[in-house]
Amino acid sequence: MPPPHDDPHPFADEPHPFAPRTDRVRAPGPAADDAPPRLSPEHAAELKRRLLDDLTPPQREAVEHVDGPILVLAGPGSGKTRVITRRVVNLVLRHGIAPWHVLAITFTNKAAGEMRDRVAKQVTPRQARAMTLSTFHSLCARLLREHAARLDLPPGYSIYDTSDQNRAMKQTLEDLEINPKNFPPQQMLSSISNAKNDLLDAAAYSSAAADFYTRTVAKVYKRYEQVLTRNNALDFDDLLLKTVQLLRDHRDVLDLLRDRFRYVMIDEYQDTNHAQFVLANALAAEHKNLMATGDPDQSIYGWRGANIRNILDFETHYPNAKIVRLEQNYRSTKSILAAADALIQQNTARHHKSLWTDNPDGTRVACVTVRDERHEAEYLVEQFQYLHDKESLDWGEMAIFYRMNSLSRVVEDALRNATIPYQIARGTSFYDRKEIKDAVAYLRTIANPADEVNLLRVVNTPTRGIGDKSIKAVQAYAMTHNEPADRVIADPMGVTALSSRAQNAMAKFAAQLASWRAMAGLEQGRHVEPGLPGGLPGVVEPPTLAGFVETVIRESGLETYYANDKGDPDSERLANLGELVSSAAQHEEEAHADRSLSGEPPLSLSELLLSFLEGVSLVSDVDAVGSEGGQVTLMTLHAAKGLEFSAVAMVGLEDGLLPHSRALASDSEMQEERRLCFVGITRAMHRLYLTHARRRTVFGQTQAAIASRFLQELPDASIECDDLSEETDGFDDGYGDYQRSRAQDRQSEYPEGTLVRHPQFGLGKVLNTTASGAQTRARIDFPDAGKKTLVLQYARLEKVAG
């Protein structure tokens, strides 16, 4: 396959007929009673009014568009989501397009869910159900599952998340005897991910590899693929890559899908990577009913493979495309919008867009200089308190954004001190928690016997006497005898390298696994020894998925393990496991409701398990972060995209932080940083605070900071600057100098080799000292008490003549 980079039409040999709509053709989907009702003219007129009445002319133009390619360039707060949902409804209700011809793709499950909810209010439940509203990844997972046979993809494949990938990569490097010090697993994975996003498989990557490093990556890529295949697993990027390959190599499947998905809509088009771009265009190539919505100025995932050119070049790909610009902003005040607009104008690689609003001027954007991050947090607490008390703003209408998660800590402390309720949109989601990952790993192992990565994760958690040594022995045996590891574990007596204790433990564990598989109705073609301890008494086939998950959690020992977890005083982990069971119950309920609605028989336990696991892999944010809840929301700028708050504060607007230091050298990265700033600013409806500190402690290192260059790019008329850093409240600059000089004194007071006496530790010798303001420390070797690091200010040291 030639490198597909610059080929906008991946299936170039395709004829491109402008296919007329043929409504009579029935695609797979609900039966005929779902046909759109005939509308009386009056009814149709009424419907039309209701659908279009409250729209502006450009919005209406987008909503009323039916056939052919269309690009909707939607500025922030311009009613994009409304346009998309309204168009879906319009297609179905007014143009009689069967709902199963509609495919709308979003990037997050949350967005997909919201779209479904909004559409569902305007069409019948059956119509809503028949539409495909999903994420790229869910769609791909579904297509791959449906056509697994075409790809020799055994059913029940696992979807590997980052931590699974890491394990697989470590295994890969071990196999290849490559030192992970020289070739860090993360870096390998990221190179492979980039390759996959560019639709380069291992062979294609290899033939393009020129230098030593790239050739090594090529080797690693190839082996990594083998590892995944052996484990019957796909990673996230594979979902896209394999789907594109499926469509490329199986013309009949492609035709089937093109016929089915006649109206394709892709949201956040500026964030599509090459694979997603090719996939979308492959589906739409025949009928060309592709609607792309997005905003190039909000493209902030370039570092993750998103290609902003996909949206910028839409007109080139589709010369006759209709272009609609949504430039009116309904969200922000004039001041805020003017600041955002002026900022983004500084970017060169962009199409012109003129943002405007009918909203009032509002308060000017507060641009505040503070002493340090503490002062910054205190200032914001003060401001938010004011907004809450005097302007009766709800806490839930306020948010604080930062570039890096690590900046949240100080803000958190300040909010907690002031007893202001807050929530953090944190990076670690529900399914990333250890205990959940453990439980899910068990379920994956049960569902997919080939999944060695999860098997090995689970085999000794909780510990059951199978150590690293034993695992290595099993792996070695499996390798030399060319047998899958799970089979070796099931019959470990032949592995001479194992102690008999380990052998017994393994046999017991294997029996346990087999009994779960039998319970789930997954026949693995292996007999279950009925008498083994694995077959616990009183185990009856659980009728429900939730019951099954519960059983596994209990019988695996995870329950007691986490119940007695002394490392964690708050036994939140057990509750989380309980939540996993509830989410299984919920999944089951939804699946059953769905099936009965379409008159299909209910899913079996094993089918339920597979679909549950797929959901677990692809749904990450269970704890949805919204503006609800009456709490101030703290999150990264990236996480803020798509949200809005009445009052927004952005902290750390300093060179090296907001244009992040890693972006300073590259123009394109600098522009992405600017877009990130733009995204942050445009989240604010009424109030916006931009703060920067004179000095800031990052990674324990206090450094002078200078205001972000982005602040200089804001128009004077819409901002109000305030320098609070000189205000005296006992912390004037002289004090800092004083502290620093004291630190110097203390440090020079105890040069290396000085003998000292400590009231508790006795005699010791100074190994070294580190100057760090008041926190100047000395490392001291006490023969009686060992080596200690002490803060000179507090340690009551006495010099000893030596």
Add this chain to the structure above:
DNA sequence: ATTGGAATCGTTTTT
């Protein structure tokens, strides 16, 4: 098999 100390290294993260 657990634990503690030392060493290391720091963006962002829709799936």
Add this chain to the structure above:
DNA sequence: CGATTCCAAT
């Protein structure tokens, strides 16, 4: 500063 990870010691 901190989280993570790795190795050595019990």
